[in-house]
Amino acid sequence: MTKSVPEIEESERAGFALSRPSIKRFTSVVSEASFVLNTVLGALLLVVILEWIARGTLTDVGSFLTSTARPGMTTVAAIFLAMIALDAIFGRHYQSFIIAVPALLIPAFISSQKQFYLSDPLYPSDMLFGRQIFQLLPAMLQARPMAAVGVFAGIVISIVAIIWTARFIYKASPSLSRTGRIWRLALAVPVLAGLGSLMEYSQYSWIRDRLNIIPMMWDQKENYRHNGFVMAFTFNIPMANVSAPDAYNANNIADIYADGSAFAVNNSKRPDVIVIMSESLWDPRRLSNVSLTPDPMPTLRATQSGNVFSPEFGGMTANVEFEALTGFSNAFLPYGSIPYQQYIRGPVPSLATFFRAEGYSAIAMHPFQEWFWNRKEVYKSFGFEEFRSEENMPAMEKRGIFASDESLFEQIMGAADSAENPLFLFAVTLQGHGPYEANRYANNTIRVDGKGNLSPAAEEALSTYAQGVNEADKSMSRLIDWAKKRNRETIIVTFGDHLPPLGRAFVESGYMPGMVATRRAPLDVMKKEHETPLVVWSSKTGTRKNIGSISPALLPYHILKTAGMDDPFYTGMLGRVQKQYPVVDRHMLVDAKQNGIADWSISSKSIPSVIRDYRLLQYDMMFGEKHGQSRFFPGFDWLNNPDKWTETRVPAESS
Secondary structure, eight states, rough: OOSHHHHHHOOHHHHHHHHHHHHHHHHHHHHHHHHHHHHHHHHHHHHHHHHHHHHHSSHHHHHHHHSSSSSSHHHHHHHHHHHHHHHHHTTTTTTTHHHHHHHHHHHHHHHHHHHHHHHHOOOOGGGHHHHHHHHHHHHHHHOOOHHHHHHHHHHHHHHHHHHHHHHHHHHHOOOOOHHHHHHHHHHHHHHHHHHHSOTTTOOOOOHHHTTTOOTTTOOOHHHHHHHHHHHHHHHHHGSSSOOEEEEEEEEHHHOOOOOOTTTTOOOOOOOOOEEEEEOOOOOOGSTTTTTTEEEHHHHHHOOOOEEOOOSSSOHHHHHHHHHHHHHOGGGGGTOOOOOHTTTTOOOOOOOOOOHHHTEEEEEOOOOSSGGGHHHHHHHOOOTTEEEOOOOTSOOOOOOEEOHHHHHHHHHHHHHHHHHHEEEEEEEEOOOOSSOOOOSSSSSSEEEOOOTTTHHHHHHHHHHHHHHHHHHHHHHHHHHHHHTTTSSSSSEEEEEEOOOOTTTTHHHTTTTTTSSSOOOSOOHHHHHHHHHEEEEEETTTTEEEEEEEEOGEEEGGHHHHHHOOOOOOOIIIIIIHHHOOOSSSSSSSSTTTTTEEEEETGOOOOOOOOOOOOOOOHHHHHHOOTTTTTTHOOOOHHHHOOOOGGGTTTOOOOOO
8 A cells, every 4th residue: 555645764854853943943042041141241240340349459359259148149140130131121132231330330439439538338328419529529639630630531431432332232232032021021020129128138038048148237348348339238228217226115215314304494694605516627746657846736735625536537527517416326327327418307406406495596607508418408407597608608718619717717706796695606617628739728837747757748738737727726716815805605616527538648657557547446546546626615614624535426415514504315315425425436335434345236235224215315306206305305395396385484585
């Protein structure tokens, strides 16, 4: 019988297996796999370069990528997934590199520069004050003209390179098939959503636990080193949400002792109170192996009451100002946060509200633009009646590009002499702001002898800085002479916000091992790198002596006690803190015997009760239900709820 279907030979079967459709499918799979592999390798290379830039070294990048705690490979995986998702959205291979490379490497470079000058890495909150940096850029570049040329050339080259690369990649990369786009999105979106649970460091994350990733929010330097730039930066995104302390509730606030009579019995003669936060004011004679003649700060030295233990170095003035005006501490806020820009969104008790409730006028002054550090809105929230800034002050004499202390002090004296009521005046100077260019002053009267240790550039910067300190000292001397002649008692408080950014002068003189201060170190090192001069002086009683080293948050206590006033919080609560722990730093408490208690906030030991109460009251007033407002902040409560106090409180008449 004849076969109706011809028999298929083995060679013919092989031909079908290798038919054009089969070869096409096989080629497509191989091509797709090569595209994916290239993206994986690109993500890995990008993470290596990113960490190299952010850390300034390749030394521990290898261990970061291979550690059994897996932040390194998790970062690579997250970047890879984000890149294939972007490719799917754009519809072409490798388009994600156009976005990912600058979006990751530019912040890493900025972070490395921030660590170089200010010791801290880049935080998400830093994005809030980009405008401030651009405003100060002329001063920074004026001090380093070659750097200015380099920055400009770098920006131009980078823009040209990005545009050229983007065009090249677009033309050279093939289109993605519909199937390729779908499977990329199907893989990337749910996995990235799962990884999103890593962000909230204060909440348990099953994924983070499985990956053995540990947020180290108490030590950001270690956080960025161990978890890498991308992961650590991500952990810091939720920092605007401040979690309530475990013990926070109405009953525990009610259990904190408050002297209810303090607000009603102030029999002070109501002196004028002038508080001056002097930009970068520090004693340059503390430098090792350097001689400065004559003494750049004889008046400040003769009237010095103690030192302020600044929580900052070289910048972040607003955080020091926050403590000094409110009596609240940065130690209880997320590391890297900026209260002025993140948390002050409505009325907050401050020295201004206290003094206004006592019948004072409250004025703030700063010879710069009112938007800087969000001061215009913050001062309103703090209860100041008036903010005199560059926009509404007379034209002022300049030192370099900054208003001189002498011209600002003229405005301070004029405001006090013309005030009808007792006056609380808070001023922030500007002249001492860095960088310290060689030609800021026509004639430097302070001779600097680096004894062969300082390079010419470091010696010039120190000479400019010392001259500025000398001019600040002369302005202070004039202010004291003026106050002595007044009929009304005048209290003058001045302090430095942080050490100046003197860069190489610190290293070359042997004062510090690096150009920026450490955040965690033994107490003697911390004091060396964070203490600034403090003067608390009265025209009637002279200098308030032996204050020692205190956090800026404890300044309100000393100001009110010098003025002869009491308050449930500013002298009551802060008085108890001052008695036991005059320095409350994020990483260290310093007790009355000058013993340092390192890492107190993460210690297995219980937090001292007075610090616990202090933290509870701060949270209550800044983020909580204000259970303690009427008991601890009666002046603030009276100003904001006058009807409640009509029958029980009348501000004292001005004398």
